[in-house]
Amino acid sequence: MGSGDPAQHGGGGGSPSDLDVGDEDNLQGLKKRVDRLLGKLDKSAASHKHIADQKVSKEAFGSFDEAEALSKEYDRIHERLELLSQMLGDQLEAMSLAVGMADRDYKNVDHEHARRLAEIQKRSIANWEKQQKLKQQDEQNKHRKPGDHSGQGGGEESSDQATP
Known part of the structure; x- marks a missing residue:
């Protein structure tokens, strides 16, 4: 019938140790992975800062009707990409902060972390x-x-x- 470990048959596709978050090393590992993802996002062209800087002026499309319509559609999509990028970055940062706080059992929560989480929640x-x-x-x-x-x-x- 296979292995005798019932946790391996949960259908999650990962090993049981992937699901165990009770160990301090796993929470720290998760926090490090989330921080790496956040760092990669911040350095990539998909970061909120980079997307905001990648705007194309209306003049670059030309001055005929179809160019104006294309420019408006570009602005519409660009605005949504900026918003989505900001939301992704905020959620990664909030996850990193929350995992760090959970790792310390929410004891001695740094007021700066709590303020930052409240700020992210308000912006979200x-x-x-x-x-x-x-x-x-x-x-x-x-x-x-x-x-x-x-x-x-x-x-x-x-x-x-x-x-x-």
Whole structure:
């Protein structure tokens, strides 16, 4: 029937020692892995700072209608990438802080760590709300007819109105 260790049949695909977090070395190992991931993200082109710097100006697309539409779509996607990158970095940092605190059994929690976690939580809530608004805007834009620029710049409700 195979090995006699029932923990190996949990379906998780990892060895039982991969799942054991009661050992101090495992928590420290997890914290080190998360910190390495965060460091790699910060140094990569996917970091929030790098993505923000990789913006293409509207002029680079040209001045005809299709170029303007492409520029607007680029800005829309770029904004979402910045947000997602910020959220990923925040979650990795929060995980690192939480694992470090758990490793110390939450005793003598550094006030700076607690403040930083509260800051990340506040920004995460704001980013989630922003993401929901952007999603709602995307849904509204799906139902807009091509060439209809209503809602973009506070103009008329509909561009189908005849001019006198």
